[in-house]
Amino acid sequence: MTYKIALAGNPNVGKSTIFNALTGLHQHTGNWSGKTVSNAKGLYCYNGNEYELYDLPGTYSLIAHSEEELVARDFICFEDSDMTIVVCDAIMLERNLNLILQIIEINPQVLVCVNLLDEAKKKGIEIDLLKLEQKLGVKVVGTTARKGIGLDSLKEKVEQMVLEKTSIKGITINYGKELEKSITNIRNYLDKLKLGINTRWLALRLLCNDKEAVKSCFNYLNFDIDNDSDLLKLIDKEVRFLDKNNIKRDEINEVVVNTIFDISKMISLEVVSYSKIDYDKRDRKIDRILTNKITGIPIMILSLLGILWLTIVGSNYPSSLLYDFLFSLEQPLYNLLSFLPSFLQDMLVLGMYRTVAWVVSVMLPPMAIFFPLFTILEDLGYLPRIAFNLDKFFKKCSSCGKQALCMCMGFGCNAVGVTGSRIIDSKRERLIAILTNCFVPCNGRFPMIIAIITMFFVGFNTGIVSSLTSALFLLLVILLGIGMTFLVSWILSKTLLKGEPTSFVLELPPYRRPQILKVIGRSIVDRTLHILGRAIAVAAPCGIIVFLLSNIMIDGNNILSIIANYLDPLADLIGLDGVIILAFILGFPANEIVIPIMLMMYLNTGTLVEYDSLESLKTILLNNGWTWLTAVCVVVFSLLHFPCSTTCLTIKKETNSWKWAILGFIIPTMVGILMCFIITTVVRLLGLV
Amino acid sequence: MWMKLSDIKVGEEARVTDIRVNGDIKRRLYDIGLIPGTIIKAVMQSPFGEPIAYNIRGSIIAIRKEDTSKILVEVL
Numbered sequence: 001m002t003y004k005i006a007l008a009g010n011p012n013v014g015k016s017t018i019f020n021a022l023t024g025l026h027q028h029t030g031n032w033s034g035k036t037v038s039n040a041k042g043l044y045c046y047n048g049n050e051y052e053l054y055d056l057p058g059t060y061s062l063i064a065h066s067e068e069e070l071v072a073r074d075f076i077c078f079e080d081s082d083m084t085i086v087v088c089d090a091i092m093l094e095r096n097l098n099l100i101l102q103i104i105e106i107n108p109q110v111l112v113c114v115n116l117l118d119e120a121k122k123k124g125i126e127i128d129l130l131k132l133e134q135k136l137g138v139k140v141v142g143t144t145a146r147k148g149i150g151l152d153s154l155k156e157k158v159e160q161m162v163l164e165k166t167s168i169k170g171i172t173i174n175y176g177k178e179l180e181k182s183i184t185n186i187r188n189y190l191d192k193l194k195l196g197i198n199t200r201w202l203a204l205r206l207l208c209n210d211k212e213a214v215k216s217c218f219n220y221l222n223f224d225i226d227n228d229s230d231l232l233k234l235i236d237k238e239v240r241f242l243d244k245n246n247i248k249r250d251e252i253n254e255v256v257v258n259t260i261f262d263i264s265k266m267i268s269l270e271v272v273s274y275s276k277i278d279y280d281k282r283d284r285k286i287d288r289i290l291t292n293k294i295t296g297i298p299i300m301i302l303s304l305l306g307i308l309w310l311t312i313v314g315s316n317y318p319s320s321l322l323y324d325f326l327f328s329l330e331q332p333l334y335n336l337l338s339f340l341p342s343f344l345q346d347m348l349v350l351g352m353y354r355t356v357a358w359v360v361s362v363m364l365p366p367m368a369i370f371f372p373l374f375t376i377l378e379d380l381g382y383l384p385r386i387a388f389n390l391d392k393f394f395k396k397c398s399s400c401g402k403q404a405l406c407m408c409m410g411f412g413c414n415a416v417g418v419t420g421s422r423i424i425d426s427k428r429e430r431l432i433a434i435l436t437n438c439f440v441p442c443n444g445r446f447p448m449i450i451a452i453i454t455m456f457f458v459g460f461n462t463g464i465v466s467s468l469t470s471a472l473f474l475l476l477v478i479l480l481g482i483g484m485t486f487l488v489s490w491i492l493s494k495t496l497l498k499g500e501p502t503s504f505v506l507e508l509p510p511y512r513r514p515q516i517l518k519v520i521g522r523s524i525v526d527r528t529l530h531i532l533g534r535a536i537a538v539a540a541p542c543g544i545i546v547f548l549l550s551n552i553m554i555d556g557n558n559i560l561s562i563i564a565n566y567l568d569p570l571a572d573l574i575g576l577d578g579v580i581i582l583a584f585i586l587g588f589p590a591n592e593i594v595i596p597i598m599l600m601m602y603l604n605t606g607t608l609v610e611y612d613s614l615e616s617l618k619t620i621l622l623n624n625g626w627t628w629l630t631a632v633c634v635v636v637f638s639l640l641h642f643p644c645s646t647t648c649l650t651i652k653k654e655t656n657s658w659k660w661a662i663l664g665f666i667i668p669t670m671v672g673i674l675m676c677f678i679i680t681t682v683v684r685l686l687g688l689v
Numbered sequence: 690m691w692m693k694l695s696d697i698k699v700g701e702e703a704r705v706t707d708i709r710v711n712g713d714i715k716r717r718l719y720d721i722g723l724i725p726g727t728i729i730k731a732v733m734q735s736p737f738g739e740p741i742a743y744n745i746r747g748s749i750i751a752i753r754k755e756d757t758s759k760i761l762v763e764v765l
Contacts, residue, residue, distance in 0.1 A: 060720035
C-alpha cells in the first residue's frame with residue numbers, strides 16, 4: 001500500500017529536516033523562514049508500506065495571501081492525502097497552535113509533531129505532550145529531528161493512523177452562540193449538496209467572505225456558487241443576523257482569528273512551562289551585537305570578507321593538486337586514443353578533456369569551499385539579520401528587505417535566488433528581486449573573478465597578505481554588485497515597476513548551532529557532484545565546439561578568428577576583445593566555463609604556450625594583448641552580464657512570461673556594457689593605459 | 690496611555706489596542722498573532738533606525754515604521 005502524507009507547519013520549524021531524515025533526500029535546509037518554496041516529494045518505507053511525503057512550504061496560517069501559502073492550503077484542503085503531519089516549534093508553541101487548530105478544523109486526520117525539543121529544553125521550556133494530545137484531540141509526538149530523536153515513534157504513529165483508519169474527531173472550536181448558529185444553518189444547507197468536503201469549514205469561510213478559499217474550493221468541486229441563489233441568500237441572511245447581534249460583516253473574520261488565538265493561548269498556558277524567565281537572553285545579546293548601530297554593518301562586511309578569504313586560501317592547494325593530476329593524465333590519454341583519426345584524437349583530448357580539466361581544477365575548489373561556509377552562516381540564522389540591517393536601503397529603493405535573502409541565495413546560484421524570491425509577497429517587489437538577482441556573483445562566477453584578481457592585481461605569492469588582498473578585491477567587486485542591485489532596483493521602481501514599498505514583516509529566528517561537519521561533508525559531496533555533472537554536461541560539448549570553431553577553416557581563417565575579428569571593434573569600446581565576448585556568449589549555459597573557453601581560444605589561435613599554472617596563464621593573456629584595463633573590464637563584465645541559461649529559464653518559469661526573462665537578460669547586460677564603456681573611456685582619456 | 694507602536698522605544702512593553710490597517714498587511718499581522726490584546730515588546734532596532742523588531746508571542750518579528758505607525762498600543 002502507498003499512503004499520501006502532507007508535511008505542514010510554520011516556516012522554519014524543521015519540516016525539511018524531518019523530510020530529509022524520513023526520505024533520505026537532501027532538500028536544502030536553512031535557519032530562516034521560507035526556505036522551502038515548492039512542494040518537494042519523497043518516499044519512505046516502513047514495515048512494508050510505502051509513504052509518499054509532501055513537504056509543503058511553511059505557512060503561518062491557511063488564510064492564504066502569498067503563493068507559497070496558496071500551495072500549502074490547496075494541498076491540505078483538496079489533495080486527497082491520507083493524513084497531515086503538522087510540525088511545530090516547541091519554543092513557540094503558542095503561535096504554532098494557531099496553524100494546528102486551523103488544519104484540524106479542515107481535516108482532523110492530523111499528527112502533531114513537536115520538534116526542536118532539545119533547543120526548548122536548553123531554554124528551560126518543557127512541554128506536556130500528553131496533555132497537548134488531550135487538549136487537541138489528535139495524536140502528538142515529540143522529536144529532535146536533526147539528531148534523529150523521535151523519528152521512529154513518528155513513523156510508528158503515522159502507521160497506526162493510516163492503518164487503523166479510526167476517524168479522529170479533533171478539537172472543535174466554539175466561536176460563540178451567534179456565529180455557531182449561523183455556521184450550523186449554512187452547514188445544513190451545504191450538507192444537502194453532498195459536496196464531499198468539510199462543510200463546517202466551508203460554511204465558516206463563506207461567512208468570513210474569504211474569497212480566495214471559497215473560489216478555489218468551488219473550482220475544485222466544479223460548483224458555481226453564483227448559480228445557487230438560495231445559498232447566496234442564506235449567507236446574506238446569516239450575515240445580517242450576525243450584524244444585528246453586534247458582529248459586523250467585516251468583523252466576522254476577526255472574531256474567528258481572535259477565537260483561535262485565544263484557544264491557542266489557553267492551551268499553551270496549560271501545556272508549556274518555563275523554568276527560565278529570560279530564556280532568550282543569549283539570543284538577544286547576540287542580536288544586540290549583530291544589529292548594533294556601530295558594529296552591525298562592519299560585522300556583516302567582515303564576515304563576508306572572512307568567507308571570501310577562507311575560500312581563496314582553502315582552494316589554492318587543492319586547485320594546484322587537481323591541476324597537476326588532471327594534466328598529467330592528458331598525454332597518456334592522448335596516447336591511449338592514438339587508434340583514432342588524429343583530428344578526432346585532438347578534438348577529444350585537446351578540445352574536450354582540456355576544457356573539463358580546466359573547469360574542474362580551477363572552478364571546483366572555490367565553489368566547493370564557499371558553499372559550505374555560507375551554509376554555516378545560513379544555519380546559524382544570520383541571514384535574516386542581514387535583511388533586517390539592510391531593509392532601510394531596500395525601502396528607499398521601494399523594494400522589500402527580504403530581497404537581501406534572495407541575494408544571499410544568489411551567491412550560491414542565481415537560479416535558486418530567483419526561485420527564492422517567492423518569499424516576497426508583493427508581485428512588483430518580487431519582480432525587482434528577480435531582475436536584479438544576477439548582480440550578485442554566483443558560485444560559478446567568482447572563481448573566475450578570483451583568478452583574474454590573483455593574476456593581475458595581487459601576484460602569485462602565497463602569503464597571508466596576498467590572499468587577504470585578493471579577498472579584499474573580491475569584496476570590492478561584490479560590494480559593487482550590491483551597489484548596482486540597489487541602483488537598478490531604485491531605477492526599476494521609478495520606471496518599469498513603479499510603486500510604493502508595501503509592508504514588510506520579517507521573522508528573526510532563534511540562533512541555532514550549525515552542524516558544521518555535516519554541512520561541510522554534505523555540501524562538498526553535493527557540490528562536487530553537481531559541478532562535475534555540469535562540467536561534463538556543459539564544458540565537454542563546449543570544448544568540442546571551440547575546438548571545431550578554431551580548426552575548421554574558411555578561406556584560410558578559422559571560424560573562431562573570423563567571429564572574434566568581427567566582434568573586436570565593438571569589444572574594444574568596452575575594454576574587451578572579440579574572444580572574450582565570444583567566451584561569454586558560449587558560456588551562456590554555465591558561467592564556470594568562460595575562462596576555460598577563453599583560454600582554449602587563445603591557445604588555438606596560434607600563441608601556443610605550455611601552461612602549467614596561473615603564471616603561464618597570465619603570460620598567455622598578456623601575449624594576447626591583455627592589459628590591467630582588460631582585466632578590470634572582464635571582472636566587471638563577469639559581474640554585470642546576462643545570467644546563465646538556467647537562470648533565464650527560471651525567470652521565465654517564475655514570472656510566467658518571456659518578457660521578464662528577456663528583460664532579465666537585457667538589463668544586466670546593458671548595465672555591464674555601460675559600466676565597461678565608462679571605465680574604458682575614462683581610463684583611455686586619462687592616458688592610463 | 691495610548692500611542693502609536695512606532696513610538697514605543699526599544700525595551701518598552703505595550704498592549705495592542707487597535708490595528709488601523711487593512712488588506713494583506715492586516716492578515717499578515719493576524720497570522721503572526723499581532724491582534725488587539727496582544728502584549729508586545731520592542732526588542733531591537735536596525736542600524737539605520739528602522740525597522741524595529743518586536744517580541745510577539747515568543748517570536749521576534751521586524752516591522753517597518755509605515756505599518757507600526759498605524760497600530761495603536763497602550764504602554765504597560
